[in-house]
Amino acid sequence: MNIILLSGGSGKRLWPLSNEVRSKQFIKIFKSEEGYDSMVQRMYHQIQKVDPNASITVAAPKTQVSALHNQLGDKIGISVEPCRRDTFPAIVLATAYLRDVQGISEEDVVVVCPVDPYVDDEYFKALNDLGEIALKGEANLVLMGMEPTYPSEKYGYILTTDNQKVSTVKEFKEKPDKAGAKDYIAQGALWNGGVFAYKLKYVLDKAQEQIEFMDYDDLYAKYEELDKISFDYAVVEKEEKIQVLRFAGRWKDLGTWNTLTEAMEEDTIGNVIMNDTCENTHVINELDVPILCMGMKNVVVSASPEGILVSDKEQSSYIKPFVDKLDNQVMFAEKSWGNYKVLDVSDQSMTIKIVLNKGHYMNYHSHDRRDEIWTVISGEGRTIVDGMEQHISAGDVVTMQAGCRHTIIADTELHVIEIQLGKEISVDDKHKFELER
Amino acid sequence: MNIILLSGGSGKRLWPLSNEVRSKQFIKIFKSEEGYDSMVQRMYHQIQKVDPNASITVAAPKTQVSALHNQLGDKIGISVEPCRRDTFPAIVLATAYLRDVQGISEEDVVVVCPVDPYVDDEYFKALNDLGEIALKGEANLVLMGMEPTYPSEKYGYILTTDNQKVSTVKEFKEKPDKAGAKDYIAQGALWNGGVFAYKLKYVLDKAQEQIEFMDYDDLYAKYEELDKISFDYAVVEKEEKIQVLRFAGRWKDLGTWNTLTEAMEEDTIGNVIMNDTCENTHVINELDVPILCMGMKNVVVSASPEGILVSDKEQSSYIKPFVDKLDNQVMFAEKSWGNYKVLDVSDQSMTIKIVLNKGHYMNYHSHDRRDEIWTVISGEGRTIVDGMEQHISAGDVVTMQAGCRHTIIADTELHVIEIQLGKEISVDDKHKFELER
Numbered sequence: 001m002n003i004i005l006l007s008g009g010s011g012k013r014l015w016p017l018s019n020e021v022r023s024k025q026f027i028k029i030f031k032s033e034e035g036y037d038s039m040v041q042r043m044y045h046q047i048q049k050v051d052p053n054a055s056i057t058v059a060a061p062k063t064q065v066s067a068l069h070n071q072l073g074d075k076i077g078i079s080v081e082p083c084r085r086d087t088f089p090a091i092v093l094a095t096a097y098l099r100d101v102q103g104i105s106e107e108d109v110v111v112v113c114p115v116d117p118y119v120d121d122e123y124f125k126a127l128n129d130l131g132e133i134a135l136k137g138e139a140n141l142v143l144m145g146m147e148p149t150y151p152s153e154k155y156g157y158i159l160t161t162d163n164q165k166v167s168t169v170k171e172f173k174e175k176p177d178k179a180g181a182k183d184y185i186a187q188g189a190l191w192n193g194g195v196f197a198y199k200l201k202y203v204l205d206k207a208q209e210q211i212e213f214m215d216y217d218d219l220y221a222k223y224e225e226l227d228k229i230s231f232d233y234a235v236v237e238k239e240e241k242i243q244v245l246r247f248a249g250r251w252k253d254l255g256t257w258n259t260l261t262e263a264m265e266e267d268t269i270g271n272v273i274m275n276d277t278c279e280n281t282h283v284i285n286e287l288d289v290p291i292l293c294m295g296m297k298n299v300v301v302s303a304s305p306e307g308i309l310v311s312d313k314e315q316s317s318y319i320k321p322f323v324d325k326l327d328n329q330v331m332f333a334e335k336s337w338g339n340y341k342v343l344d345v346s347d348q349s350m351t352i353k354i355v356l357n358k359g360h361y362m363n364y365h366s367h368d369r370r371d372e373i374w375t376v377i378s379g380e381g382r383t384i385v386d387g388m389e390q391h392i393s394a395g396d397v398v399t400m401q402a403g404c405r406h407t408i409i410a411d412t413e414l415h416v417i418e419i420q421l422g423k424e425i426s427v428d429d430k431h432k433f434e435l436e437r
Numbered sequence: 438m439n440i441i442l443l444s445g446g447s448g449k450r451l452w453p454l455s456n457e458v459r460s461k462q463f464i465k466i467f468k469s470e471e472g473y474d475s476m477v478q479r480m481y482h483q484i485q486k487v488d489p490n491a492s493i494t495v496a497a498p499k500t501q502v503s504a505l506h507n508q509l510g511d512k513i514g515i516s517v518e519p520c521r522r523d524t525f526p527a528i529v530l531a532t533a534y535l536r537d538v539q540g541i542s543e544e545d546v547v548v549v550c551p552v553d554p555y556v557d558d559e560y561f562k563a564l565n566d567l568g569e570i571a572l573k574g575e576a577n578l579v580l581m582g583m584e585p586t587y588p589s590e591k592y593g594y595i596l597t598t599d600n601q602k603v604s605t606v607k608e609f610k611e612k613p614d615k616a617g618a619k620d621y622i623a624q625g626a627l628w629n630g631g632v633f634a635y636k637l638k639y640v641l642d643k644a645q646e647q648i649e650f651m652d653y654d655d656l657y658a659k660y661e662e663l664d665k666i667s668f669d670y671a672v673v674e675k676e677e678k679i680q681v682l683r684f685a686g687r688w689k690d691l692g693t694w695n696t697l698t699e700a701m702e703e704d705t706i707g708n709v710i711m712n713d714t715c716e717n718t719h720v721i722n723e724l725d726v727p728i729l730c731m732g733m734k735n736v737v738v739s740a741s742p743e744g745i746l747v748s749d750k751e752q753s754s755y756i757k758p759f760v761d762k763l764d765n766q767v768m769f770a771e772k773s774w775g776n777y778k779v780l781d782v783s784d785q786s787m788t789i790k791i792v793l794n795k796g797h798y799m800n801y802h803s804h805d806r807r808d809e810i811w812t813v814i815s816g817e818g819r820t821i822v823d824g825m826e827q828h829i830s831a832g833d834v835v836t837m838q839a840g841c842r843h844t845i846i847a848d849t850e851l852h853v854i855e856i857q858l859g860k861e862i863s864v865d866d867k868h869k870f871e872l873e874r
Contacts, residue, residue, distance in 0.1 A: 015729070273759055277752055288782065289742065289768070292452070292759055295749025299733075303745060305726065310747050312732025315714055322710055322729055331726065343780040344790050344854070345725065348831070349814035351788070351854055353781050371832055373812055375856050377786035394785070395808055395858050397834055417781070417788055419812050419854055421832050 001051045001128050002102075002110040004079070004094045006087065006194075007040065007060040007068070009116065013256055015323040016307035017284060021333045024255070025116045026067045029284065031265045039116050039254065041071050050124035055102060058115065059094035069336035077102060082223050088234040089226040092207040093219055095200050100216035106201035109134045113144075113195040118263050122249040127195070130245050133166060134197035139243040141236065142197045143169065145190025147248040151181035154253070155191040156232075158244055163188050169242040172232075190244065193251060196236075206235055257300040257309070257316035280313070286332075305331035305341050330427070337362055338410070343417075350420045356381070356410035364407040364435045370422030372406070374398045379414035383407070384435065405433055438488045438565050439539075439547040441516070441531045443524065443631075444477065444497040444505070446553065450693055452760040453744035454721060458770045461692070462553045463504045466721065468702045476553050476691065478508050487561035492539060495552065496531035506773035514539060519660050525671040526663040529644040530656055532637050537653035543638040546571045550581075550632040555700050559686035564632070567682050570603060571634035576680040578673065579634045580606065582627025584685040588618035591690070593629040593669075595681055600625050606679040609669075627681065630688060633673075643672055694737040694746070694753035707740075717750070723769075742768035742778055767864070774799055775847070780854075787857040793818070793847035801844040801872045807859030809843070811835045816851035820844070821872065842870055 009023040017027045028036035037045065040058075047054050057077040058068055061084060068078055079094035091112060098104045109131045117123075126144060134142045145158045157173040172192065173184060211226060213219040236242070254260045261282035268274065270285030274293045283301040285291045291303060300316055302309045306328070311319070331342040337360035344351040356362070356379075364384065374383070376396045383390050383398050385406045392398065392408070400406045408416065446460040454464045465473035474482065477495075484491050494514040495505055498521060505515055516531035528549060535541045546568045554560075563581060571579045582595045594610040609629065610621055648663060650656040673679070691697040698719035705711065707722030711730045720738040722728045728738060737753055739746045743765070748756070768779040774797035781788040793799070793816075801821065811820070813833045820827050820835050822843045829835065829845070837843045845853065 016726075273762075275752065275755070275759065277749070285745075287745075289453075289744040290763055291745045291747065292756070292763075293747045294756065294759075295752030296736075296747060299747070301745075301747050307726040308722075308724075308728045308738075308740060308745060310728065310730045310733060310736070310738050312714070315712065315732030318712070318731065319729070322712065322731075325710075326727055326729075343788060346790075346814055346852060349852075351780060351790070351814075353788070373832075373834060375810055375812070377783055377788075377856065377858065395810075395836075397810060397836060399832075399834060415783060415786075417854070417856055419814065421814065 001047075001054045001131055002098060002104055002108065003047060003054055003056050003127065004091065004098070004110055004112045005040070005043065005056065005058045005115040006090065006112060007058050007064055007115040008087075008090075012320050012323045013317075014260065014302075015319060015326075015328075016304040016309055017286065017302055019306055019328060019330050019332075021063050021330055022067060023064065024260075026064075026071060026334065027260075029260065029264055029269060036269065038071055039118070040068070043115060043119075044072055044076075046119070046121060047124055050121055051128065055098075055104070057094055057097060057102065059090045066333070066335040066337075070334040070339070074336070080220075082220060084228075085223060085226050086228045087231040088229045089223065091231050092203060092226075093216070093223060095203045095207075096213075096216040096219050099200055099204065104200065106204065107199060109197055109199050111195070111197040114193075116254065117193065118250070118252040118254045120250045123247070123251060126245065126247050126249065127197075130195070130197040133243060133245060134199065137199070139168070139241040140198060140202050141239050141242045143236075143242060143244045144193060144195035144247050145244040146193045146251050147246060148181075148185050148189070148191050151178050151185055152191065153178055153181060155193070157181070157184040157189040158192050159184065159187060159189050160244055164246075166243055166245050169244050172237060190246060203235070210234075257302065257311065257319070258313045261300050261313065335362075336360070340418075348421065348423055348425070350425050352418045352420070354408075354414075354416045354418055356408060356414040356416070358410055358413050361409040362407045364405055364433045366405045366431050366433070367402055367422075367429045368431070369402060369424045369426075369429050370420050371402055372400045373419045373421070374400075374408065375417045375419075377415045377417055379410065379412045381408055381410045381412070381414045384409070407435065438484075438491045438568055439535060439541055439545060440484060440491055440493050440564065441528065441535070441547055441549045442477070442480065442493065442495045442552040443527065443549060444495050444501055444552040445524075445527075449757050449760045450754075451697065451739075452756060452763075453741040453746055454723065454739055456743055456765060456767050456769075458500050458767055459504055460501065461697075463501075463508060463771065464697075466697065466701055466706060473706065475508055476555070477505070480552060480556075481509055481513075483556070483558060484561055487558055488565060492535075492541070494531055494534060494539065496527045503770070503772040503774075507771040507776070511773070517657075519657060521665075522660060522663050523665045524668040525666045526660065528668050529640060529663075530653070530660065532640045532644075533650075533653040533656050536637055536641065541637065543641065544636060546634055546636050548632070548634040551630075553691065554630065555687070555689040555691045557687045560684070560688060563682065563684045563686065564634075567632070567634040570680060570682060571636065574636070576605070576678040577635065577639050578676050578679045580673075580679060580681045581630060581632035581684050582681040583630045583688050584683060585618075585622050585626070585628050588615050588622055589628065590615060590618060594618070594621040594626040595629050596621065596624060596626050597681055601683075603680055603682050606681050609674060627683060640672070647671075694739065694748065694756070695750045698737050698750065772799075773797070777855075785858065785860055785862070787862050789855045789857070791845075791851075791853045791855055793845060793851040793853070795847055795850050798846040799844045801842055801870045803842045803868050803870070804839055804859075804866045805868070806839055806861050806863075806866050807857050808839055809837045810856040810858070811837075811845065812854045812856075814852045814854055816847060816849045818845055818847045818849070818851045821846070844872065 014024045025039040030037045059079045079097035159171040160167040271290045272283045277295045279297045281296040286304040338356040451461045462476040467474045496516045516534035596608040597604040709720045714732045716734045718733040723741040775793040
């Protein structure tokens with residue numbers, strides 16, 4: 001089975017655990033053997049369990065690449081969107097990636113699905129079925145239709161010609177109001193969950209109608225020229241031969257704190273104390289200090305280095321406009337080489353804790369407008385500063401003036417306090433270089 | 438007017454804003470011209486307003502001295518308890534301090550009151566009256582009796598001979614149950630708020646019955662030998678000539694989050710957003726990152742570098758046993774020279790942000806079991822390391838091996854990141870030295 005996982009989304013609705021570089025799919029809330037898994041980790045492991053030979057490609061914006069490598073390892077295939085261009089360009093690029101980078105035949109089938117629904121193994125078996133139906137070629141596109149559990153106004157609906165397990169699409173309906181939703185459900189309509197399968201060639205041909213390109217590399221280079229257009233609008237609504245596979249298993253969107261906490265196995269994650277007068281209350285604490293909750297009912301509390309949310313669960317779905325107003329400086333991030341956390345922001349300085357995983361290293365880089373001072377607090381490694389390599393261990397201090405090129409290489413897990421000093425400290429003030437060795 | 442302010446108390450009921458070194462009287466929650474005042478600052482300013490010539494002495498444990506200097510300035514008179522010995526020894530020591538350090542006559546009167554009730558100017562006028570009644574010498578001790586506003590089980594009661602403004606004490610009653618309290622109130626009883634006045638000689642003579650001492654210095658040296666005994670038990674209950682002054686003005690104990698938040702002028706302090714579905718909710722945020730509250734009713738939220746409390750207001754009075762169980766490492770403190778905040782605690786290292794006020798300096802000290810690294814992030818000053826003085830400013834790094842003596846002197850306000858490295862990092866690992874210059 002070939003799968004494209006669409007990894008998009010901003011982090012606002014699950015603030016403060018999500019941010020500009022950590023969308024909701026990277027929040028670790030699902031209990032696993034070694035701690036907690038994120039949505040993307042959970043889904044990745046579920047696919048591997050159902051089909052150990054599955055070829056998985058994640059279609060993701062550039063900003064998510066570090067987090068994906070951090071959570072799924074270095075070997076995961078990622079089709080990187082060089083800029084945001086809606087779902088049609090993203091799916092085309094990923095499809096070209098499958099053919100030209102992964103070497104999959106144009107006649108072979110791929111299943112595309114979002115990375116963030118909360119599902120169980122049955123869902124992945126259905127994905128497999130979806131692929132097999134697409135392979136038969138009776139239709140150009142095979143959708144998965146979710147059996148509705150309530151008259152939701154959140155989803156588009158699919159009207160079918162009959163009520164068979166596999167049937168033909170009669171019509172698509174945009175997100176209706178409640179009455180409309182009830183009416184559709186009475187007609188046997190299904191939710192459109194954005195899950196579908198097709199032969200590579202089909203989508204690549206569709207793309208050629210819009211823009212001429214040779215291969216993946218060529219398309220990547222031209223990506224910015226592509227129109228911002230959704231796959232639904234560009235392909236689905238224009239296609240006449242579409243089949244749909246009914247699916248009645250677990251399929252949940254964990255897009256708000258209210259729904260996310262329903263999927264938690266335990267009431268608390270992290271350093272939390274709740275007294276016994278709390279009811280239906282969930283607390284997720286990513287800080288080192290304790291959270292004490294007393295007498296809370298139907299409440300979600302969540303804390304990260306970026307802020308603290310204390311909300312009635314129902315109210316939590318109205319969070320977005322408030323988060324929009326916040327000055328959302330990224331205070332923590334998972335990188336391909338480890339992670340960092342901002343400890344202090346002062347006028348003209350910033351103090352950061354950096355953890356480098358064993359065997360990893362940062363980009364070799366410099367800054368124009370800030371000096372930096374590294375103090376190693378644990379581990380062993382090497383720094384390269386303006387080409388000079390030096391062994392480092394706990395207690396060592398390395399100072400770097402603005403303009404000087406530098407990197408750290410972790411020979412063991414390495415913990416470093418970085419102090420940045422300058423009038424304009426910004427993540428944009430960075431030049432990357434090839435390592436001279 | 439001579440006043441002894443008794444500053445005691447642990448910080449548990451108002452966690453996380455109070456801790457071992459910051460009792461509730463140091464929490465800044467009262468809006469003032471320049472920001473927020475603490476209880477002790479509010480009271481100090483109120484006394485100075487009512488009587489600009491008042492001589493104010495604070496009786497406080499050693500652990501509070503830095504915070505008192507930080508909040509009230511270097512000139513405040515402090516009678517420091519070298520160890521905890523209940524209220525009788527503390528009051529005797531402070532009385533000796535008044536005579537021997539402040540030079541007040543033994544025939545003069547002092548008013549003793551706790552530092553933490555929430556009162557207005559009327560209260561201080563009553564303190565003045567209390568002193569004048571004591572000066573007349575009709576009784577050895579003059580108490581202030583608070584007119585009860587409800588049958589409280591929290592206070593001791595004073596039964597009087599009549600209902601005059603000033604009357605004679607007939608009997609003291611320990612904290613009663615509710616029925617008992619109602620009964621006492623029906624008899625015209627008053628709350629005992631621990632506010633009283635006496636001539637210095639009276640208490641100093643009482644003390645001599647327990648332990649012989651020459652003067653303040655001598656008593657200070659012998660302090661540890663004194664019995665742990667309360668002033669009520671040692672003096673009040675044995676004294677036959679006690680008068681009481683009725684007081685009906687504002688007098689509130691702000692000992693729980695529920696009562697403390699009632700005294701707040703605004704619903705929030707610090708970086709807080711509340712949506713309009715919140716009701717009767719107070720949020721105090723001492724962290725730099727925002728707290729977002731949605732749909733909370735009758736709730737108090739409070740956050741500091743030591744933790745986060747989210748509690749129903751009624752429930753907040755049951756906080757103590759939960760706080761007892763926490764590993765209460767002090768994560769921030771006000772010192773006489775400025776303040777510090779713990780930014781990161783790792784295995785074998787700790788990172789701290791230090792702010793030194795202009796013109797101040799730390800003790801000259803060394804550590805046996807940790808190295809330290811200072812990085813100046815703003816300001817100008819000097820370090821002295823093993824006797825060697827050096828000018829420092831932003832970007833300078835100073836490293837100190839275990840055993841080496843060191844201090845920083847702030848020529849302007851100075852901000853420093855201190856990284857501690859060692860196997861056993863402890864506040865007890867400290868030797869102080871005289872500065873060699």
